[in-house]
Amino acid sequence: SAVISQKPSRDICQRGTSLTIQCQVDSQVTMMFWYRQQPGQSLTLIATANQGSEATYESGFVIDKFPISRPNLTFSTLTVSNMSPEDSSIYLCSVMTALYGYTFGSGTRLTVV
Amino acid sequence: GENVEQHPSTLSVQEGDSAVIKCTYSDSASNYFPWYKQELGKRPQLIIDIRSNVGEKKDQRIAVTLNKTAKHFSLHITETQPEDSAVYFCAARPPGAGSYQLTFGKGTKLSVIP
Numbered sequence: 001s002a003v004i005s006q007k008p009s010r011d012i013c014q015r016g017t018s019l020t021i022q023c024q025v026d027s028q029v030t031m032m033f034w035y036r037q038q039p040g041q042s043l044t045l046i047a048t049a050n051q052g053s054e055a056t057y058e059s060g061f062v063i064d065k066f067p068i069s070r071p072n073l074t075f076s077t078l079t080v081s082n083m084s085p086e087d088s089s090i091y092l093c094s095v096m097t098a099l100y101g102y103t104f105g106s107g108t109r110l111t112v113v
Numbered sequence: 114g115e116n117v118e119q120h121p122s123t124l125s126v127q128e129g130d131s132a133v134i135k136c137t138y139s140d141s142a143s144n145y146f147p148w149y150k151q152e153l154g155k156r157p158q159l160i161i162d163i164r165s166n167v168g169e170k171k172d173q174r175i176a177v178t179l180n181k182t183a184k185h186f187s188l189h190i191t192e193t194q195p196e197d198s199a200v201y202f203c204a205a206r207p208p209g210a211g212s213y214q215l216t217f218g219k220g221t222k223l224s225v226i227p
Contacts, residue, residue, distance in 0.1 A: 001159075031213050042202060042219045043157065058214075092156065096213055101147055104156040 002027055002095050006105030013083055013112050020079045021108045023093035028073035031096035034066070037107070038089045046091075049076040083112045115140045115207040119218025126193050127226050134221045136203035137185040145206040146186045147215070148177060152199045160201075161188070193225045 003026040013019050023032065032049040047055040047068055055068035070076045080087050093105040116139040126132045138146075147162035163170045163177045163186065170177050174193075179186040190197055200222050204215040 033214065042217045045214055045216075048214065101159050101162055102215060103159065106156050 001100035001103045002029060002097050004093060004095060004103060004105040006093055006108060008108055009106060010109040011111070013110065015084050015112055017083055018079055018081045019083065019110060020077050021091055021093075023076045023078075023105055025074045025095055027097075029095040029097055030073065032070060032076045033094040033096075033102075034068060034076070034078045035092045035094060035104075036089050037092060043092070046078070049078075049093075080110065083110075085112045088112045115143060115205055115216040117203060117205050117216050117218040119203050119221060121221060122219065123222045123224070125224045125226060128193060128195060130193055132188075132190045132193050132197070132223055132225075134188045134201055134203070134223070135185060136187070136205075136218050137183075138205040138216075139184070140205070140207040141181070141184060143205040143207045146177070146179060147204050148175075148188050149202045149204070150199045151202065151220075157202060190223075193223075195225050195227050198223055198225045 005024045007022050034046040035043045036046055037043050045058050046061045047057040049055050049068050049070040051070045051073055065081055067079045088111050090107045090109050092107045094102055096102045119136045144165040148160050149157035150160045151157040161172050161175050161177050163179050174191045176189040200220045202220045203218040206215050
């Protein structure tokens with residue numbers, strides 16, 4: 001399957017600050033996604049990261065809070081801006097390939113204090 | 114949008130028994146249904162998937178069945194082992210121009226008792 005490197009793996013941040021999460025894939029992929037998974041919960045799609053254009057956000061998520069970059073077909077970043085304790089969660093990137101379906105990065109465990 | 118319901122939320126079985134997890138979906142046009150296993154602290158891993166043109170798919174001890182008429186699909190694990198203990202998520206992908214998003218169920222925590 002596609003190998004996804006996601007970093008940082010975890011971080012503890014002060015409220016009001018921002019954190020940028022990186023996702024690097026070992027091959028070119030068209031579709032990249034960002035999910036949030038709160039403890040003990042399911043996966044919620046934040047946005048689809050589109051290469052060369054603005055990300056497509058799901059209901060309840062906005063660009064000012066979760067800006068996303070996708071400069072090429074192997075890399076994307078998600079920024080969690082102006083963080084509050086409610087943003088404490090696991091953030092995962094995911095890619096879709098025709099051969100392997102949808103695979104996930106190892107996740108970033110974010111704690112906001 | 115698509116809505117996926119998953120049952121049960123928790124399931125305990127004796128080692129060697131079978132486990133069945135069921136999901137229903139709302140969009141009759143959804144065409145792809147993967148199942149993920151997530152162990153504690155790890156990423157979700159795809160274990161099996163099925164497309165809408167197939168009724169059943171099997172991979173060793175794992176099988177998935179799809180009933181398009183009833184809009185439900187099920188995961189079957191036979192001869193369960195302690196290492197099958199994890200949270201399992203079903204998902205569905207509705208069609209649409211440029212739309213490839215998965216909608217996930219809420220998950221089933223499976224415990225296999227030795």
